[in-house]
Amino acid sequence: MNGQAGGGVPELKPPNRLRTWRVLGGVVILLVAGLGFAWWHMSRQGTVRYLTAEVSRGAIARAVTATGTVNPNLTVIVGAAVSGIIQQLYCDYNTVVKVGQICAKIDPRTYQAAVDQDVAKQAVDSANLAKDQANLRYATVTNQRDQKLQREDSISADTADAAKAAFEAEQAQVVLDQAQIQLDQASLAAARVNLEYTSIVSPVNGLVVSRDVTEGQTVASSFQTPTLFLIATDVTKMQVDTNVAEGDIGAVQDGDPADFTVLAFPSRVFHGVVAQVRQSPQTVQNVVTYDVVVNVDNTDLVLKPGMTASVQIVTTQRTGVIRVPDQALQYTPAGAAAGTGARVWVLRTGNPVAVPVTTGLDDDVNTEITSGALQPGDQVIIGDQRGSGVQTPAPQQ
Known part of the structure; x- marks a missing residue:
């Protein structure tokens, strides 16, 4: 009997064929899982949800944007015509004044x-003058008597001539006195005018919007009239002085409607009308602008002088037109061929359909459609969302 070293049982190994089948089975499982994930991912990517907006009928307006300042229609500068010390003030800010009222x-x-x-x-x-007139009367009488006596040869010619000369001198003196009195009257009138100028009065009915003087202050009007008050004639009617760029001024005309807001009332829109397009250019750092005056009603007195206004001047306006959002004209579905001319994509039976259109006025939000198979209520596509929920931006044409 042949013995084995150690007396143990020999090790058994699986056949090579069994190992091969196990490896192939693992590969098949991984392949099926990968194909399933790919199919799931592709089905998710293929789901598209279109973002739409309704075709509407309404107004389209083209506007010029500018900034300006609210001011009274007319502001009068009240100054001092004479120099002196301010003795008393009768007017202050917001004082309502009448013509001739002392301020x-x-x-x-x-x-x-x-x-x-x-x-x-x-x-x-x-x-x-009275004295010289009396002297003239005496000289007149003396001259007349001496001339008569000289004709009768009762006195010498020299005496008669002296009487005549005295008479003429008294005549000249009276004329001189009368001229001096006229000069005195003119000087007195000027002095009285200067005295009246010590009362600073309002030249108009209005409201004091500025006071630049205090009691005890010395004002000097020798070289330049000092400004004491600014009086707005009527603060219920205001104007907005705007600066419109030279590229936009050609579209602005008198009578154009204008809307504006101010910082104090950001949610309120004020309405006005262009009253004047001034021809005087203003150049600041090589930028040319023109002053456009917009009149506005201020009956409720909410607008204050000096407020900054953001103005939109409506230069072109159309009402009752078919309009679509600007995004609708910029959208093209993925994979669609680029077309010629303007078109929008309308969602019909769940599918995008291209509709050629002709566009008109654009106000940077909506565009007028002058022709095309669109009706109010149609749903135009402005973008889409994939199944992942991420919005796809509307591509530009």
């Missing part, structure tokens, strides 16, 4: 003294 008083004593001096000087010159 401030300059110390009048200096100007009252000038008036008194001219009155006294006129009185002196009037007295001199």
Whole structure:
């Protein structure tokens, strides 16, 4: 009996064929799983949900955008015609004033003294005139008598000539006195005008919007009239002074409607009308703009002078037209051939259908459709979403 070393049982190994089948089975399982995932992924990517907007009928407006400042229609500068110390103020900010109402008083004593001096000087010159008129009457009588006596050879010719010369001198003196009195009257009138100028009065009915002086302040009007008050004639009627770029000014005309907002009332839209397109250009850093004045009603007094306004001037407007969103004209489905001319894609029975159109006015939000097989209520495609939920941007044509 032949013995085995160690007396153990020999090791058994699986056949090579069994191992091969096990490997093939694993590969088949992995392949089937991969094909299933690919089919699931492709089916997810193939699901498209179209984003649509309704074709509507309404208004299309083309507008020019500008910024401006709210101001009263007319603001009057009230200054001082004479120099002096402000003695008293009668008007302040927001004071409602009438024509001729005193707003401030300059110390009048200096100007009252000038008036008194001219009155006294006129009185002196009037007295001199009266005296010289009496002398003229005496000279007249003397001259007449001496001329008669000279003709009778009762007096010498020299005496008669002296009487005549005295008469003519008194005549000239009276004329001089009368001219001096006229000069005094003119000087007195000027002094009285300056005295009246010490009362600063409102030249118009309106509202004080600015006060640039205080009591005790000295104003000097020698070289330039100082500004004391700004008075708005009627704050119930305001205007917006806007700066329109030269590229847009050609479309703006008098009478165009305009809408604007101000920072103080961002949710309120104010309505106005273009009153004037001024021909004077303004150039700032090589940018040319033109001043366009928009009139606006301010009966409720909510608009204040100096407010900044964002203005839209409507240059072209059409109502009752068929319109589509601008995105509809920019959208093309994936895989669709590029077409010539404008077209939109309409969703019909769940499928996109191309509809050629002719476009008109565009207000940067909607576009007018002047011709094409579109009716209000049609659903035009403006974009799409894939099955993953990620929106596909509308491609540009």
